[in-house]
Each structure stands twice: as C-alpha cells, then as structure tokens.
Amino acid sequence: MNCKIHLYFLAIIFSCTIFKVHSQNKINNTSSPNSNSFILACGSNTETTDSDGRKWNSDIKFLISPNTSLSAIAKSQDPSLPSTIPYMTSRIFKSESTYKFPIPPNFRHWIRLHFYPSSYNDFDTSTSFFSVTAGGFTLLNNFSAYITAEALTQAYIIREFSIIKLDSGTLNLIFTPSKDSFAFVNGIEIISMPEIFQSVSMVGFSDQNMNIESYTVQTMYRLNVGGQYISAINDSGLTRIWYDDSPYIFGAALGVSSEAEKNVSIVYPSNDSKFIAPENVYRTARSMGPNSTVNQNYNLTWVFQIDVNFTYLVRLHFCEFQLDKVNQMVFSIFINNSTAEQEADVIAWSNGRGVPVYKDYAVYVNGRTNDDNLWVALHPNVAVKPEFYDSILNGLEIFKLSDTRLNLAGPNPVPSELKSEAESQQGMPIRSSKSSHNGVILGLILGSVTCIGLLVFFIAFLKYKKRKNKQGLSSNTGWLPIYGSSRSSGTATTSKSSGSSRISNLGGGLCRHFTLAEIRLGTDNFSESRVIGVGGFGKVYKGYIDGKTTTVAIKRSNPSSEQGLNEFQNEIELLSKLRHRHLVSLIGACEENNEMILVYDYMEKGTLREHLYKTNTLLSWKERLNISIGAARGIHYLHTGAKYTIIHRDVKSTNILLDEKWVAKVSDFGLSKTGPTLNQTHVSTIVKGSFGYLDPEYFRRQQLTDKSDVYSFGVVLFEILCGRPALNPSLPKEQVSLADWALLNHRRGTFEEIIDPFIKGEINCECLKQFIEIAVKCLSDHGLDRPSMGAVLWNLEYCLQLENNPDGPKVVAEQKANDAYAMHATLLSIEEEGEICQKPEGHSANAVFSQIVNPQGR
Structure with a gap:
C-alpha cells in the first residue's frame, strides 16, 4: 500500500456522458441529467478537472445543510499526490452533516472516499476523528485519516465500499465528528455498478452458504497477480484500481510471473463476466516455477493484514493461457491454513485456454487467535499426479463483509516509524523483463536456501525435544x-x-x-x-x-x-x-x-440443526418437543446436578446431538466455565460464544451467569419452532437475527406467521402459547428476568402434557421444576449421573477446539 496510487483516469461527464447500470446488468455511457453516478471534489465551488482530464463537480448542492460545514484549502502539497484535484480542497464538518444522493433502488453502488490528511486553515487533521455511515451501514468509526496515512506511509487514503441495493432510492452519506473533534473529506465518488457478488460457501463449512448480495462490503485488497498497476480507465468500466501483488508475497520465493502471448485471445464466457475483472488481469499470472521438485517443497503464499472478527470474501481470478488440457496442472488452495479447494484445475473450470474464471471463498477471521493476518497459499496436488507440479493465480481481491450490526469499521492502525519490507517494496519501480527474470532466479535460490535452513532447524529441534523428553519433561x-x-x-x-x-x-x-x-x-x-x-x-x-x-x-x-x-x-x-x-x-x-x-x-443422527431446515428428514412437532426437553435436562443438570455449577457458554443447535433413538445430548464443553460460588453473583470473563445465541447482557458486561445459557437455549427454542437458523444475513435487516425477529412478531401478535409451515398444523393452541411464552422469557434482556433452566424444563414438559392432554392442570413452575428434576435424577443410574468431585481447573477457553459435528464459527 506504499506504492503510488494513481487517481481514476475515466472521463465521466457529470451532466451528459455518465456511467449508468442497466437492468440487464450491463453498463453503458449515457447522456442523462438524472445521473446515477457522482464524482465530487469536496470544498470546491466549481467544476474542476484533475491531471488525467477527469471532471469533478462541487459537492455543495448535495449537502442537506451546507451552512454547517466549511470549505478549506490544504496548506501544503505532498509531492506524491497524483493531482491537486480533489486533494487540495476539503469539506470540514464540526457537527454531524449529511450528503443526500438520489440513486436507483435496484442497483449496487461503489462509494469511494478520498482523504488527504494535511493542515487546512486552522484545522490540524492529526486531531480529526470521525465516523461515516451510509444507508444504515457504519463504514468508518472514530476514523483518523492522519494515523492511517502515517501507519501506511501514504500521503493520501482511498476507502472503497460497495453498498447493497437500497429500497428508498436515496443514499444518505453521514459524517459524524467524534467528541471535541471534526470530520473532513476531499473527494466522494458514488458509482453505479452491476451485482458482481453471489452466494458463496464458508471455508471449512461446506453446508453454510452466504448470500453476498445481501451484504455491504469494503474493498481491502485488489491485486493484478504477476502483472503491473492497472489504472481505473483500463478497468472494464467499473473504475477500479488494481495493484502489483509482489509486496504481499510471503518469503523470498516469488515464483515466476508470466504474460500471455499477443496471439492468445482472452475470451470471456459472457458479456456480464467482463465486469468481474479487466482483460489485463487475465493476461498476466504468477506461478511457482519450472522446477517440480522445488515446487513440491514450498507454498506460493500471500499475506494480508486485515481487521479481526469479520467475515471476508476472497476472490481468486484464474486464466490459463499456456496449458489446454484437464489434469495438466492441479493444485490446492489454502486460506488461513484451511483447505478452500483440494483439486483446483483451471482448464476443468474454464473449459478452455484463455477463458477467465473466478472462485469465491468466505472465511471468518476470529480475534481470539490474536492474528490480524489473512493467508492465501497455493500448492501442487501431488496425489492426482498432474503433468506439471505447479499452481497459478492471475488476480486476487479481498472484501470485508458487514457484520450483524451493519458495521464495517475496524480500528485505526498502529503507526510505525520504520517501513516494513512490504511497504518498501511497494515504492520500488516496476521491474523490466530482464530484472524480473533475474529476480525469479534469485527467488528460487533464496527459496531453496530457506528450505534447507528450515530442514536443518527442524532436525535440530527434534533432537532438542527428544533430549528434553529423556530428561522427564512433559510433551x-x-x-x-x-x-x-x-x-x-x-x-x-x-x-x-x-x-x-x-x-x-x-x-x-x-x-x-x-x-x-x-x-x-x-x-x-x-x-x-x-x-x-x-x-x-x-x-x-x-x-x-x-x-x-x-x-x-x-x-x-x-x-x-x-x-x-x-x-x-x-x-x-x-x-x-x-x-x-x-x-x-x-x-x-x-x-x-x-x-x-x-x-x-457416536451420535448417529447428527446435530439438531441438520433436522430443522435444509433437509429431507424434518422432525415432527412432538419429536422437536421431546428433543428440547432432553436438551433442557442436560443443561439443567450442568447448572444444578453437579458439585459445582457449570455454565456451558455455547448452547446452540449444532451442539445438541441426537443418538440413534433421537435422544438429545448436549455436547461441546470446550468453552464451559464453573459458575460463581455462593459469595458471587457472576463470573467475570472474556466474552465467548456464537453470534446469534450470545447473551446481550453477558456481551455488554462480560459477566457470565447460568442465565447466559438460558438466553442461548431460548434462541434454540425459536429455531425449533420456526425452522430457520439463528442468523440469516440474506434476509431483510429486521429478520437477520432470529431472536430479534421472534420478539418483534411476539409484540406485534403475528408470531404464527413465522412458525415452520412443516409443523404449523400439528401444534395444539395452548401448547404453542406456552412454548412461545417460555421462549420469550428466556430472551429477556436482563438475566434476572429470565427463568431458571429448571423452570424452562418444567414448562417444556408441561407443553408436552398439553399436547397429549390439553385439560391437564398447571402448577407453580419453579416448584414443579424442582420436583421433576429430583424424580429425573432418582431414575438415572450411577453410570448416567456422576458428580464433579473437585473444582475443575484450566477452564479458560482462549481458543476454539470443540464442536463435534457440523461445527459453526464462534
């Protein structure tokens, strides 16, 4: 990111020739006063033209309250600025201010924000912190352009987002200064675009698909692998910038960059696919090199710094312009040390030489690992015995996906006084073909030396470990x-x-x-x-x-x-x-x-989740009721039946397993904690669990109680009743969270509308009413308002009684719960009902180990 970033070289006339997206997902230049695209030089009062001939219009008429802002001119011009437009003028906000753009409701839009953190009049941008929201999504939060530019050793910053289709036909872009600070922006672009995102499966979770169309995303990286910088004017009409990939390659083994011969044509499979990436991306590539022996002993790897606790879409672009047969080159793709693709064969995917193809992979980066890097690696697949032991990549894009709070903002980076090796490389001039060739040879030599060094180190380490073990040290x-x-x-x-x-x-x-x-x-x-x-x-x-x-x-x-x-x-x-x-x-x-x-x-029937939706073996209402009762018994035993209270901390439908007789069993105790003592009300601990099931009070206060399990179990009860997952980002905003959606329908009196149609006609009215009431109580915002698991258990057993005998009497829930559990405990054999004989130690869960079948990310 330290290399010079050139501004977009696409001439877009604001009032006549503009960039417009048609309903057939085609992009044409059209003359229309109702433009869907806006290119604004903030703080400028007139139309201006940058050094590439691109026209920038004044931003003043798009501000709802222009009098609440100031226009300012930068006191100095950094020599690395590609143009004075839009960077030498700025719009300053001392209070919340809004830009309002009329946009069509059925298209995505790029939002590009340009920042030049210089000094403007009496405003020092080193003290500027602010947030930016658009369409209800938080794009930046407490953002400092000054700190970001210092950390990346850049004179200016561009942030690019792709916002989902909005129903309102209006895009509000809101700048909000942090307390005692101010906000500023130099340039704004709102560019109409086709829908280039589709459904994608999570790496490591093949049964989980994410519909990216329903997410707003931030562009983190866009690389022309094996090639040079591609300016916006050469980008298939979407005005994107593509950068050189070499600064992000891990280690000295750069591989070999290559370019298609002039007589090789790039043939897009469809007109729409031209918008995925420009032809120049597919005409260059990076592979591992001609030596099969060397290739089998290293990975071609790229490393990217990202924000943790977000899901990322990794898009890999491929185009084979030398080989033309299936199984000539087959390789594996790894993302963050997980296998994304076992047998990648570009020719098999594209059905021919010179035909572009891309593959999308979603991966969640968890902050528990304390690793803010995302790794992409390629390695030859030796098992299928291809003709060449090699791998290839033409382009790479990484997008950050908005989370369930509609947030994309990450923290400000930590400034460094010294440039990293990668940052230094970004400022280097592009190598000629000869220097590139020499670099490849040097890379192979260094790679071989590195491999030998690692082998020597590994052997020495084994000898050291063996000597330590002989001295009696634990493994x-x-x-x-x-x-x-x-x-x-x-x-x-x-x-x-x-x-x-x-x-x-x-x-x-x-x-x-x-x-x-x-x-x-x-x-x-x-x-x-x-x-x-x-x-x-x-x-x-x-x-x-x-x-x-x-x-x-x-x-x-x-x-x-x-x-x-x-x-x-x-x-x-x-x-x-x-x-x-x-x-x-x-x-x-x-x-x-x-x-x-x-x-x-072994749990023959798998997880409860597998039998609630997306399956051919859906459970009947009575089966679901019996399973919920069994799971409640297991959790209630953890809370009250052992010597010490045990809080599960990760109750969810994938951690409730079913044996061959459909008996429910609670699993996954890797995150479990012993509960508070008699003199305590809670356990203070770092928040662990799964989004969608997480107790909001625990999340806010980091104080864990057994009522945290009750909340999670309440979400499971609604999963059982509604037959849908706890989180579904593909749904409209108010429906994404099952807990929120269920409570909203309960308040509206429309709950019957969201019950799983498969069981809707089976449920007795009184049983349904009782089941919903106990599930709603489980989701109370405050733990003190939630029932105990004993009360939940009794109410579920009462629901079963109502289903079988609607006229049965009802007694006080808490008292009956204790009686029911006492009888249940008596019936269990010694082998079935044990006690913790001492307080467990080492229950910290700094990482994720458990989840037996079909696991979910935490």
Missing part, C-alpha cells in the same frame, strides 16, 4: 504443529507415556487412554471417507474401537493451530467426571506423537 512443553514430527520408536514411547500420564491426571483416572495405533486402526488411518465433521479445531471421524465392536466419534485437533490445548484439557477435565443421559459421554483421549484426540459416543 506439553512443545506441541509441534506438524503431524508425526517424532517418528522414532524411542520418541514415540516417550510421547505416549507422557500423554498417558497427563490424560490420567486430568481425568482423575476416569478417562481412558488410547494409543495412536488404536486410533489409526479405528479410522482406517484417518481416512477421508470417515470424516463426519470439520471445523477450526480439525476433523471428526466416525471410527471403531475394541475390535470394531463400538462405534465412536473421534475428534482430532488440527496440529497447524496451537489454540486447542486449553479446550482439550477442559473437555477431559469436565466430561471425564460427568455422566448423564443427556450429555455426550467422553470415552477417552489420545495424546501421542504431538496429537490431541478425543473419543466420544
């Missing part, structure tokens, strides 16, 4: 993020012994220790055909133990992440001492050769 002191890092018999023995000892200590002798050989045998050596779930923690396999007489679920932690240790210990500590009919039972664990594996009872 916990060095969990290598590499499968099978120690393969010698001596090392394996040490790891096994150490792991067995630790598992035994954690589980109080109640957790069975499995050898890695037993686990491999029971999963056919971790065969992909046995995978029944996958997530951030790794994969879950259907397996067998004890001579294949017992079916189990085997959860194997992903060794590429060091975030699973606390939850691994947490689950062993809790589940080894908990036995209940409605809790998933932990059978044992394996910690050998740096593996962390947990073995559970």
Whole structure:
C-alpha cells in the first residue's frame, strides 16, 4: 500500500456522458441529467478537472445543510499526490452533516472516499476523528485519516465500499465528528455498478452458504497477480484500481510471473463476466516455477493484514493461457491454513485456454487467535499426479463483509516509524523483463536456501525435544504443529507415556487412554471417507474401537493451530467426571506423537440443526418437543446436578446431538466455565460464544451467569419452532437475527406467521402459547428476568402434557421444576449421573477446539 496510487483516469461527464447500470446488468455511457453516478471534489465551488482530464463537480448542492460545514484549502502539497484535484480542497464538518444522493433502488453502488490528511486553515487533521455511515451501514468509526496515512506511509487514503441495493432510492452519506473533534473529506465518488457478488460457501463449512448480495462490503485488497498497476480507465468500466501483488508475497520465493502471448485471445464466457475483472488481469499470472521438485517443497503464499472478527470474501481470478488440457496442472488452495479447494484445475473450470474464471471463498477471521493476518497459499496436488507440479493465480481481491450490526469499521492502525519490507517494496519501480527474470532466479535460490535452513532447524529441534523428553519433561512443553514430527520408536514411547500420564491426571483416572495405533486402526488411518465433521479445531471421524465392536466419534485437533490445548484439557477435565443421559459421554483421549484426540459416543443422527431446515428428514412437532426437553435436562443438570455449577457458554443447535433413538445430548464443553460460588453473583470473563445465541447482557458486561445459557437455549427454542437458523444475513435487516425477529412478531401478535409451515398444523393452541411464552422469557434482556433452566424444563414438559392432554392442570413452575428434576435424577443410574468431585481447573477457553459435528464459527 506504499506504492503510488494513481487517481481514476475515466472521463465521466457529470451532466451528459455518465456511467449508468442497466437492468440487464450491463453498463453503458449515457447522456442523462438524472445521473446515477457522482464524482465530487469536496470544498470546491466549481467544476474542476484533475491531471488525467477527469471532471469533478462541487459537492455543495448535495449537502442537506451546507451552512454547517466549511470549505478549506490544504496548506501544503505532498509531492506524491497524483493531482491537486480533489486533494487540495476539503469539506470540514464540526457537527454531524449529511450528503443526500438520489440513486436507483435496484442497483449496487461503489462509494469511494478520498482523504488527504494535511493542515487546512486552522484545522490540524492529526486531531480529526470521525465516523461515516451510509444507508444504515457504519463504514468508518472514530476514523483518523492522519494515523492511517502515517501507519501506511501514504500521503493520501482511498476507502472503497460497495453498498447493497437500497429500497428508498436515496443514499444518505453521514459524517459524524467524534467528541471535541471534526470530520473532513476531499473527494466522494458514488458509482453505479452491476451485482458482481453471489452466494458463496464458508471455508471449512461446506453446508453454510452466504448470500453476498445481501451484504455491504469494503474493498481491502485488489491485486493484478504477476502483472503491473492497472489504472481505473483500463478497468472494464467499473473504475477500479488494481495493484502489483509482489509486496504481499510471503518469503523470498516469488515464483515466476508470466504474460500471455499477443496471439492468445482472452475470451470471456459472457458479456456480464467482463465486469468481474479487466482483460489485463487475465493476461498476466504468477506461478511457482519450472522446477517440480522445488515446487513440491514450498507454498506460493500471500499475506494480508486485515481487521479481526469479520467475515471476508476472497476472490481468486484464474486464466490459463499456456496449458489446454484437464489434469495438466492441479493444485490446492489454502486460506488461513484451511483447505478452500483440494483439486483446483483451471482448464476443468474454464473449459478452455484463455477463458477467465473466478472462485469465491468466505472465511471468518476470529480475534481470539490474536492474528490480524489473512493467508492465501497455493500448492501442487501431488496425489492426482498432474503433468506439471505447479499452481497459478492471475488476480486476487479481498472484501470485508458487514457484520450483524451493519458495521464495517475496524480500528485505526498502529503507526510505525520504520517501513516494513512490504511497504518498501511497494515504492520500488516496476521491474523490466530482464530484472524480473533475474529476480525469479534469485527467488528460487533464496527459496531453496530457506528450505534447507528450515530442514536443518527442524532436525535440530527434534533432537532438542527428544533430549528434553529423556530428561522427564512433559510433551506439553512443545506441541509441534506438524503431524508425526517424532517418528522414532524411542520418541514415540516417550510421547505416549507422557500423554498417558497427563490424560490420567486430568481425568482423575476416569478417562481412558488410547494409543495412536488404536486410533489409526479405528479410522482406517484417518481416512477421508470417515470424516463426519470439520471445523477450526480439525476433523471428526466416525471410527471403531475394541475390535470394531463400538462405534465412536473421534475428534482430532488440527496440529497447524496451537489454540486447542486449553479446550482439550477442559473437555477431559469436565466430561471425564460427568455422566448423564443427556450429555455426550467422553470415552477417552489420545495424546501421542504431538496429537490431541478425543473419543466420544457416536451420535448417529447428527446435530439438531441438520433436522430443522435444509433437509429431507424434518422432525415432527412432538419429536422437536421431546428433543428440547432432553436438551433442557442436560443443561439443567450442568447448572444444578453437579458439585459445582457449570455454565456451558455455547448452547446452540449444532451442539445438541441426537443418538440413534433421537435422544438429545448436549455436547461441546470446550468453552464451559464453573459458575460463581455462593459469595458471587457472576463470573467475570472474556466474552465467548456464537453470534446469534450470545447473551446481550453477558456481551455488554462480560459477566457470565447460568442465565447466559438460558438466553442461548431460548434462541434454540425459536429455531425449533420456526425452522430457520439463528442468523440469516440474506434476509431483510429486521429478520437477520432470529431472536430479534421472534420478539418483534411476539409484540406485534403475528408470531404464527413465522412458525415452520412443516409443523404449523400439528401444534395444539395452548401448547404453542406456552412454548412461545417460555421462549420469550428466556430472551429477556436482563438475566434476572429470565427463568431458571429448571423452570424452562418444567414448562417444556408441561407443553408436552398439553399436547397429549390439553385439560391437564398447571402448577407453580419453579416448584414443579424442582420436583421433576429430583424424580429425573432418582431414575438415572450411577453410570448416567456422576458428580464433579473437585473444582475443575484450566477452564479458560482462549481458543476454539470443540464442536463435534457440523461445527459453526464462534
């Protein structure tokens, strides 16, 4: 981002020749006074032209209250500015001010904001902090253009957003200064655009699709991979800027950049696809190089700094202009160390040479990892035995998606006095073909040297680890993020012994220790055909133990992440001492050769979520009612039945599993915490859980109580009744959150309209009324207003009674709940009902390990 950013070189006449999007998703220049696009030089009183001949109009007539703002001229001109227009004039706001733009209601629009943080009259932009909203979306919050420019070592900043189609036909762009500060802007562009976003699946969650059309997005990166800077005038009519990718390549292995021969034509599969990326993007590419042996030993990797706790759309552009047959080059695509594409074959996708194709992948970047980088890596797929062990990429775009609060704003970056290597590279001139060739050779040499160095370091590290293990150190002191890092018999023995000892200590002798050989045998050596779930923690396999007489679920932690240790210990500590009919039972664990594996009872029917929507095996109302009662019993036992109160902290439909008889069992205790003591009202802890189910009071105050589980369970009850997910971003704003939508319909008296049509005719009226009332109480904003899980349990059992016998009497809920639980506990066998014999330790959950089947992001 340190390279010179050139302004857009597309001549758009504000009053006559303009950029307009037609309903057929085509873009044409048209003469019309009712323009859908606006290019404004803020603070200027007249029409001005930049150094590229592009016309910028005054912004004054689009301000609702122009008298509340000031126009100002910059005191100095940085030599790196591409033009004085629009950067030398500025609009200053000391109070909230709004621009109003008339736009068609059925199109997306680019919003581009230009900032030059210089000094204007008596206004020092180093003290400027402000927020920007558009169409109800927060684009910037407490934003400092000065700090951002300093951190990125840039003279000016451009922020680009693509806002969803608005129903009102009016776009309000609102600038709000922070307290005792002011806002400013130098240039504003509102550009009509076609819908270039579609539905995409989440990386690691193939069953979860995100309809990107319903999101407002921010452009984070747009790169012409293997090629040079592409100005706006050469961008297929969408006035985008494409930058060189080399500053973002990880390590010294740059690979090889190439360009299509002049006789190779780029043939777009359709007219609409021309707007995805310009031809110049597809005429250049970066690959790994001609040496297959070298290519098999490294990844071609790009690293990008991003804002955490957002979902990102990663768009990869491909066009093969040298090969022309399927299986000549097949490679894998990894995003943030997760497999996005196992067998990428560009020719198979595009059906021919010179035909562009793009692939979209969505990934959620969680702040718990404390890593604000997003990694994209390519590696040859050796397993399919392609003709060439290589990979290719032509273009790359990364978009940040608005969250459930309609927010896109991230924090201001931290300024640095020294330029990073990547920033320094951005300022370098573009290499000639000869220097590029020399750079490739140097890159390959450095890459080989790096590989050899890493190998030497790795061998030395293994010897060090083996020596430490012989001295009696636990394997916990060095969990290598590499499968099978120690393969010698001596090392394996040490790891096994150490792991067995630790598992035994954690589980109080109640957790069975499995050898890695037993686990491999029971999963056919971790065969992909046995995978029944996958997530951030790794994969879950259907397996067998004890001579294949017992079916189990085997959860194997992903060794590429060091975030699973606390939850691994947490689950062993809790589940080894908990036995209940409605809790998933932990059978044992394996910690050998740096593996962390947990073995559970196998739940044949999978998750509750799988049977509520998007399935052919939908549950009847009575089945759903029985499942909700079973889950409530499990959670109520956690709250009251063990020696210490246990707060689950991640109650949701994917953590309620169903056995072969449709009995509900609560799972996933990696985030669980022991509750407050008699002298406490809550546990103060960092917020953990899943969006859509998260207790708002816990989120606000970071004070965890058992009523946090009650809130989450209330969302599950509405999931059961309405047959839809807790969050659905593709729906209109007021319907995105199931909890909010359910409460709104309850207040309106229109709840029957959102009940799952599959069960609507099955429910007894009194039963439905009682079920809705208890679910609504669970979602009370304050924990004190929510019922206990015992009261929830009794009310659900009462609902079942009403379904079977509508004339049955009703008693006081709390008293009956206690009686019902006492009887329930008496009926359970010793094996089913255990106690925690000591207060568990190590229940901090700084990472995500658990979720047995079909996991969701937290």
